[in-house]
Amino acid sequence: MSSTELDWFKSSYSGxxxxxxxxxxxxxxxxxxxxxxxxxxxxxxxxxxxxxFIAHAASAQV
Incomplete structure (x- = not known):
């Protein structure tokens, strides 16, 4: 599947x-x-x- 066919959404943590x-x-x-x-x-x-990755990122939050 090409990136144009995917349904992309922006991270809720993005500024x-x-x-x-x-x-x-x-x-x-x-x-x-x-x-x-x-x-x-x-x-x-x-x-x-x-x-x-998500588990590691959540445990590494500062």
Missing amino acids: SSGDNCIEVAVDESIHVRDSKQRESGQLALSPAAWAT
Whole structure:
């Protein structure tokens, strides 16, 4: 599936000033891209890898 066919949404943690934003889309993988540089590509993760990342990020919050 191409990135134009995915239903992308912006992170709720992204600032309103437009910087530091990511977008996420879900099909059989979890796709992540920089909202300011969409044409630069995306990272596709398995659901298991995404869950591991989210668990680690949540435990590492400062």
